[in-house]
Amino acid sequence: MGVRRPQHVRLLDALEVHGWRRHSIERNCDWWADEIWSLRSISTPVGAKAWLAFLVDPGWEGPRAAGEGVVAVAADVVRRKEPAGWLAQISFGRRWERGLPDLMAALQTARDPKSPGSF
Numbered sequence: 001m002g003v004r005r006p007q008h009v010r011l012l013d014a015l016e017v018h019g020w021r022r023h024s025i026e027r028n029c030d031w032w033a034d035e036i037w038s039l040r041s042i043s044t045p046v047g048a049k050a051w052l053a054f055l056v057d058p059g060w061e062g063p064r065a066a067g068e069g070v071v072a073v074a075a076d077v078v079r080r081k082e083p084a085g086w087l088a089q090i091s092f093g094r095r096w097e098r099g100l101p102d103l104m105a106a107l108q109t110a111r112d113p114k115s116p117g118s119f
Contacts (some may be wrong), residue, residue: 019043
């Protein structure tokens with residue numbers, strides 16, 4: 001899936017509404033991730049951490065340009081080092097935005113004082 005910019009913009013808007021800001025972008029990731037964003041909470045507790053990973057189709061073969069083959073976004077309160085085990089994931093299909101409430105709810109767990117992503 002080569003079109004990713006509108007999804008990035010929509011995700012950034014949803015993050016902002018739910019009290020998150022993109023802190024940094026990790027590129028040159030392992031084969032399974034196109035980009036990994038670190039997030040910081042701008043709502044209480046300010047500074048809580050979470051991560052989003054843009055997952056590449058595991059069936060992708062051959063060279064891949066940035067943004068190509070991205071099929072899903074995953075979220076967690078810890079920085080995962082593999083494509084599996086993320087707290088929440090939504091596929092970039094036709095109605096992918098329907099999954100945003102669940103993704104934002106998963107990120108909310110980072111604000112729990114017992115979460116590894118909180119201070």
